[in-house]
Amino acid sequence: NAGVTQTPKFQVLKTGQSMTLQCAQDMNHNSMYWYRQDPGMGLRLIYYSASEGTTDKGEVPNGYNVSRLNKREFSLRLESAAPSQTSVYFCASSRDIGGGALETQYFGPGTRLLVL
Amino acid sequence: KNQVEQSPQSLIILEGKNCTLQCNYTVSPFSNLRWYKQDTGRGPVSLTIMTFSENTKSNGRYTATLDADTKQSSLHITASQLSDSASYICVVSPISSGSARQLTFGSGTQLTVLP
Numbered sequence: 001n002a003g004v005t006q007t008p009k010f011q012v013l014k015t016g017q018s019m020t021l022q023c024a025q026d027m028n029h030n031s032m033y034w035y036r037q038d039p040g041m042g043l044r045l046i047y048y049s050a051s052e053g054t055t056d057k058g059e060v061p062n063g064y065n066v067s068r069l070n071k072r073e074f075s076l077r078l079e080s081a082a083p084s085q086t087s088v089y090f091c092a093s094s095r096d097i098g099g100g101a102l103e104t105q106y107f108g109p110g111t112r113l114l115v116l
Numbered sequence: 117k118n119q120v121e122q123s124p125q126s127l128i129i130l131e132g133k134n135c136t137l138q139c140n141y142t143v144s145p146f147s148n149l150r151w152y153k154q155d156t157g158r159g160p161v162s163l164t165i166m167t168f169s170e171n172t173k174s175n176g177r178y179t180a181t182l183d184a185d186t187k188q189s190s191l192h193i194t195a196s197q198l199s200d201s202a203s204y205i206c207v208v209s210p211i212s213s214g215s216a217r218q219l220t221f222g223s224g225t226q227l228t229v230l231p
Contacts, residue, residue, distance in 0.1 A: 004159070031216060042224070097216045
């Protein structure tokens with residue numbers, strides 16, 4: 001039982017290059033999320049998927065796209081990387097999207113991305 | 117705009133000592149408050165969860181308190197250990213449908229425990 005896994009762990013890109021961050025969970029959770037974490041700031045939601053087959057924008061979606069491939073996998077794509085996208089990216093999952101319920105999010109180990 | 121402010125930004129204590137971390141929030145209406153621990157190079161891990169009606173919640177040496185009237189929470193760590201060195205993040209959830217997509221994260225308190 002690995003929980004939430006993310007690949008790659010580290011990545012260096014040049015401005016304008018594209019890449020996809022992969023995330024998978026084995027807890028049979030319905031909801032999945034992508035966050036970015038920047039120094040001195042709280043985690044910010046990029047995109048989320050409330051359930052298989054649905055995706056929605058979060059607080060900072062510009063420059064990103066997502067795909068909920070199946071119930072287990074949720075990928076984040078940078079089509080044309082910019083230096084402002086240098087950050088640590090976390091994938092998380094929860095049993096459900098909530099509604100006042102005590103839904104704990106389980107986080108992956110993160111992907112450290114540097115855009116030159 | 118919903119905000120979560122944590123203090124201090126960083127804290128250094130000696131092993132075996134106690135410490136208290138603070139969290140002030142403006143999220144309203146408020147559903148629940150979580151404290152997460154984030155080790156360096158890892159993702160956050162949930163420590164405690166409290167609803168608006170709870171005043172205190174413990175998890176081993178970690179005790180969280182909540183005052184919904186003043187919109188303040190604290191995390192008290194007893195008899196600190198070297199493994200407590202981490203960032204502690206306060207997260208507040210509003211009352212709304214799909215609240216897990218509307219969490220407000222604090223920027224964290226970086227705790228360093230020295231031998």
